[in-house]
Amino acid sequence: MPPLTMSEKILAKASGNESVRPGQIVDGSVDLLYMHEMLAMALIPFGEIGTAKVWDPTKIVVTLDHWVPPPTPEIAKMHQTIRDFCRRQGIQRFHDVGDHGIVHQLIAERGYAHPWDLVIGSDSHTNMVGALGAFAAGIGATDTAAVMATGGLWLRVPETIRVDVRGTLGRCTGAKDVILKVIGTTGDDGARYAAVEFAGPTVGALPMNERFVLCNMTTEMGAKVGMIAADETTKRYLAHNGIPFRPISSDDGATFAKSFAFDVDGMGPQVACPSNPANLKPVEEVQGTKIDVAFLGSCTNARIEDLRIAAELLKGEKVAPGVRFQITPASQIIYRQALEEGLIEIFMDAGATFTSSTCGPCFGGHLGTLAGDEVCISSTNRNYPGRMGSPQAQVYLASPWTVTASAIHGEITDPRKV
Amino acid sequence: MLREFRGRVWTFGDDVSTDHIIAGKYLGTTDAKVFAAHAFEAVDPTWSSKVQPGDVIVAGDNFGCGSSREQAPVALKTLGISGILANSFARIFFRNAINLGFPVLECPGLRAKVQPGDVIEVDMARGEVRIPHGQVMRFTALPPNVLEILEAGGLVAKIRSDLSTKRP
Ligand code: SF4
Numbered sequence: 093m094p095p096l097t098m099s100e101k102i103l104a105k106a107s108g109n110e111s112v113r114p115g116q117i118v119d120g121s122v123d124l125l126y127m128h129e130m131l132a133m134a135l136i137p138f139g140e141i142g143t144a145k146v147w148d149p150t151k152i153v154v155t156l157d158h159w160v161p162p163p164t165p166e167i168a169k170m171h172q173t174i175r176d177f178c179r180r181q182g183i184q185r186f187h188d189v190g191d192h193g194i195v196h197q198l199i200a201e202r203g204y205a206h207p208w209d210l211v212i213g214s215d216s217h218t219n220m221v222g223a224l225g226a227f228a229a230g231i232g233a234t235d236t237a238a239v240m241a242t243g244g245l246w247l248r249v250p251e252t253i254r255v256d257v258r259g260t261l262g263r264c265t266g267a268k269d270v271i272l273k274v275i276g277t278t279g280d281d282g283a284r285y286a287a288v289e290f291a292g293p294t295v296g297a298l299p300m301n302e303r304f305v306l307c308n309m310t311t312e313m314g315a316k317v318g319m320i321a322a323d324e325t326t327k328r329y330l331a332h333n334g335i336p337f338r339p340i341s342s343d344d345g346a347t348f349a350k351s352f353a354f355d356v357d358g359m360g361p362q363v364a365c366p367s368n369p370a371n372l373k374p375v376e377e378v379q380g381t382k383i384d385v386a387f388l389g390s391c392t393n394a395r396i397e398d399l400r401i402a403a404e405l406l407k408g409e410k411v412a413p414g415v416r417f418q419i420t421p422a423s424q425i426i427y428r429q430a431l432e433e434g435l436i437e438i439f440m441d442a443g444a445t446f447t448s449s450t451c452g453p454c455f456g457g458h459l460g461t462l463a464g465d466e467v468c469i470s471s472t473n474r475n476y477p478g479r480m481g482s483p484q485a486q487v488y489l490a491s492p493w494t495v496t497a498s499a500i501h502g503e504i505t506d507p508r509k510v
Numbered sequence: 511m512l513r514e515f516r517g518r519v520w521t522f523g524d525d526v527s528t529d530h531i532i533a534g535k536y537l538g539t540t541d542a543k544v545f546a547a548h549a550f551e552a553v554d555p556t557w558s559s560k561v562q563p564g565d566v567i568v569a570g571d572n573f574g575c576g577s578s579r580e581q582a583p584v585a586l587k588t589l590g591i592s593g594i595l596a597n598s599f600a601r602i603f604f605r606n607a608i609n610l611g612f613p614v615l616e617c618p619g620l621r622a623k624v625q626p627g628d629v630i631e632v633d634m635a636r637g638e639v640r641i642p643h644g645q646v647m648r649f650t651a652l653p654p655n656v657l658e659i660l661e662a663g664g665l666v667a668k669i670r671s672d673l674s675t676k677r678p
Contacts, residue, residue, distance in 0.1 A: 117655050133540055133580060140666045143673070159538065167538045216578040216602055232580035232602055234609035234665050241669060246655060280525055281572035285601050314575060314600055368525060455534035455577070476527035476576055479534070483552035 095343035097252040098319050099287035102227035102340070106210040114251040114349070123209040125239050126153040128195045128451075130214035130232075132170045135177065137237035146181050147243035153204050154178050155187035157194045160450040163458040193423025193449055196220040196391040200304060201425055203333025207322035207340045212239055217391050217473065219315060220308035223300065224330070225322025225340045227287075230311070250316045251349035252342070253283050256292035259357030264507035267302035268393055268471070268491035270294070271309040272362040274354065276372025284314035286349065289342060294356060295320060300329040301397045308392045309473050312369040361507060363469075364489040367477045375494060375506045385468040386411075386499035387480075388492055389420035390454040393471035396421075396429045398492040403435040405496040405510060406442040412502030417444040418460045424449055444499070456481040469498045513635050513661075515592040515613070517566035519628045521621065522553075526569055527576035528603065532585045534577075545585035563590025566630060570596065570621045574603025583607040593632060595639065597621055608656055611664030615639075617649045634660070 093111055096104065100112050107118035127134065131154060146152060154174065162168040171189070178186035187198060196217055198204075205211050207225030211218065214236040221228035231245070239245050255274055275282070288310040295306070303320050310318030320326075321341035330337055361375040388394060388402055402419060411417040419439055421427045427449055430436050439446045445460075452459035454472045462468055462481030468488070470480065475487035490498070493507035500510065529552065536548045550557040567573075567586065573596035574582060583606045586594070593613035597620070607614040613634050623641050624630060631640040637651035652660065662668035 117653065130578070130580075136540060137666045141669050141673075164538055170538070170540075214578065216576065230578045230602055232578050232606035232609065234580060235605060238609075238665055238669055280575060281598065281600070284572065284598060314572060316601055455537075456529075457534050457537070461535070474527075474529070474576060476525075476529040478552040479527075479529045479576075481535075483533070 095345040097287065097342040097346045097348070098225065098289060098321065098340055099227050099250060099252060099317055102208055102210060103247060103249050105208060106227070112249045114249050116249045118247055118249060119244050120210050120247050121244050122151065122212050122239050124151055124153065124205055124211045126195055126199055126204070126211070127214040127236060128155060128157045129159065129170060129174065130236060131174050131177065133233040134214065134236040134240065135173065137234045138240050141237060141241045143241040146183070146240045149182040149184065151243070152183050153185040153199060154183055155192050155195050155198050156189055157192060158451045158455065158457055160189050160192050160448065191424060193425065194391045194451055196308070197395065197422040200224065201423060203330060203335045206330065206335055207326065207338055212245060216311050217308055219310045219318040220304050220391060222317045222319040223303040223307040224326055225320065227317055227319070229317050248285070250285055250287040252287045252289050252346070254348040254351040255288060255290050256351065256353045257290065257294040257356055258292045259294060259355045259359070261294070261356055262358045262360045262508070264493040265359060265361050266491055267298060267305035269359065269362040270354070270356055271306050272364050272372055272489065273356070273359065274352070275309060275312050275370050276362070276364070277352065278313050280312055280368055280370040281314040283310060286315055288313060288315045288318045290318070290320050296323065300325060301395045305392055309369070312473055361491060361494045363494065363504065364475060366486040366488065367475050369474060369489060375504065378488065378504050379506050381488070381504040382467060383415060383469050383498055383503060384466040385462060386415060386417040386495050387453050387460065387468060387470040387472065388495050389418065390451065390472040391422055392473040393492050394420060394422035394426070396426050398471065399426065399430050399435050401492040402496040403438045405493065405500065405507065406444065407438050409442055409500050411443040411499050415499055415502050417499035418447065418453060419444055420447045420453065421449050453480060455479065469495050469504060471495045514631070514633045516629065516631045517564045517592045518562065519566050519568050519624050519626060519630055520561065521624065521626045522567060522569040522573070524570035525572050525575055528574060528579050528582040529576055531574070531582040532579065537579060537581055542584050542588045545581045546588035549585040549589060558589060561589050561591065564592050566592055566632065567594040568596070568621055568624050569594065571598050573599050575600035578602045580606045580610070583610055583612050587612040595620055595632065608659050609665040611660055611667070613660060615649060615652065617647065620647060623647065
């Protein structure tokens, strides 16, 4: 058998082939399908397919995350439709408002995805889950309906692009800065249709929360999936949920369409400037830019570790006058942790706003959108025009350190100087 | 799907994202007419009233990047756009369009050869585009499985026919 990359191994397994090669079209059987409010859109083609029942309710997870709690009667109705559908279909792993989380985070923290799984999510940032050694790809509404009806999906086996990272990051610098640097180098279509695999000593040393950040933003490279070998770190993360573990990594001698090597030794904070995630500048070049809003949230950077960073910087400080700093945890579980650790009190003392978990501001949906003349620094993953509200608003993407330091100073700030 | 079509061109640049095509604030519904009415509002607030059924979009690299929202191709299809030709497409947008039976074709280099308002003729199955002055440009045709979905009228129609042939 020829040596295979991780994604090739998983697609071979999922399609019942001994081996697959890039470019081949395979029919994969799906181990996990997860959905958020997109389910409402998928119900239209699902109804048209006409199978009445989903293929396997035990392989489906649904949560509400984009509009939580619902900001309009129409969306409350949409939630009702989803709730009723899950009940009728016997989908037990439906996480309703109160038990919710941004879906990618919820899938990871509840232990629903495992190494070797073919995971399909109705959202473009499903790539995040690949950090667990799964093949996790995002799809749209009609594909979602097709998987609900049949449990299968046609997939083109992607070429793999390898990204090796070595070196010790500088102070107040993390995976977000690394991935921004990678996207700034490859461009926002540098990995179109491809699988991106992260490796090297720096990646091996990253904890799971930081690995999720890397894979999450492979979407901003155009990638189909982002993957990291499942190792001892992955094993420990999953053990927390009592999940049996089977390691996966690419074979020695596997074929990579391209390889990139990054030496991040001593690298400092990076910022993606308006209005493209690949429009990269080191923080030194944009510091001093006045901001109106700072947002710490989204599936990219709103885990407990990110909130701890914010709390550490905010302790004894105040958010700059005229700036609104909103912190929105990625799930209810993280919300509770923040509460128990006393972080929320620190945020409130500093004059920040702390909200229930939702995607809301990240996609300009609700609970904190931007006016046309506002400038925002955000821990999210996208800054295309109109992404967070008005198409005229300016959005800078950065790490939790840089976002928080900027909130304190009212301008883009190098966190190493705080 | 029409294998061949002819239409007036609207041009766009590189990295047109799904946020450009339909903003997140309009997604709180499943009504396709709402998506159509606000299509490309971030680029030109009056675009959806100017576009005519049958028009064609010609764009640069990475068309449809960003979110997986199928509302983006739905908006353009609902307006009656007959197809999108781009130097390259973002992958989920491409899949979503095909699944809707909405023609999309990768035509590297075409964008530089056409102007807004040009009338072009497209043959999807052959991968041919006739641009003004009679010149024909050739591109890689869609792979057979993708063409099959388009020809069926989209993935739903394809699955329905697959299921009905499977049933005794
Ligand atoms: S937080 Fe933002 S990027 Fe993540 S799933 Fe929600 S809307 Fe998408």
